Amino acid sequence: MSEASIVFRTKDMFSTEKIYIDNMEKAAMWASIYRNASYFVDVINRHDEVAYRWENGAPDWKLGEVIPAALHVESYRFERHDDLSWEPQNRLWALIEAVTFAFDTAVGRATEYDFEGMFLRTEQPGNDDVWDLIVEANQVAREAAKLQSAVSWADLIDNWMNDSTRLFNAYALEQTALDMYTYEQEPFAFPNDIHDNIPKLMIEITELKSQRKNLP
Structure with a gap:
């Protein structure tokens, strides 16, 4: 069973379908890498809740709850x-x-x-x-x-x-x-x-x- 999924959303909430991942920590890392892909980049847990969110390239969660390594991952170069x-x-x-x-x-x-x-x-x-x-x-x-x-x-x-x-x-x-x-x-x-x-x-x-x- 997959532990997590990633969803990319525009500012007006148009979104991709979920891409399922078997590891929550790796999902957070992937979301960090692709944090500039869209206005929102959400990591969803198995309870269908937003566990982590990047908003406009910045982490939108309390620092105490973040997976520390995810804050230091180099982002994907789209341009x-x-x-x-x-x-x-x-x-x-x-x-x-x-x-x-x-x-x-x-x-x-x-x-x-x-x-x-x-x-x-x-x-x-x-x-x-x-x-x-x-x-x-x-x-x-x-x-x-x-x-x-x-x-x-x-x-x-x-x-x-x-x-x-x-x-x-x-x-x-x-x-x-x-x-x-x-x-x-x-x-x-x-x-x-x-x-x-x-x-x-x-x-x-x-x-x-x-x-x-x-x-x-």
Whole structure:
């Protein structure tokens, strides 16, 4: 069971869906890294309460309750004027491709067409790091293929996606943070359906589990 989730919100409370994380302290650290992604960055506990909140890049909780390390984490650089190859939108679309392809790889349905799309995105400067995620997804796919139980199979994939020590969780959070950041800059520049890309994958696990139950 996940201990926490992170939600990014605009000042008028438009928000992303929850990104689940299995460790509250790591969730606080991630929120600190992405504290400038949106006006509010909330860490939600398992009771659906806001445990920690960053507001306009500043901690909005009593210092006595803060996880000290979270106050000293360097924030993500959404704008990099010293890097001519850096474009937030370019990185965002590469992450969308990578996270989706990684999921499809882990559940055993990635195609050659999907691979080509992924390859085109990673050819652009600064995006080749996401191949480490695909290596991880292949490892998960091999583990999943050994499981006879549909429930165990779904639990393995779900736990992988929420595991704060694995790359999927890290890249899913980076994607969601960049999504909200670019939306804040240009609210009408991106279609609404990318805001819930990760939660849709979580829902697909349930659908795929049901299909596996019906296999002979």
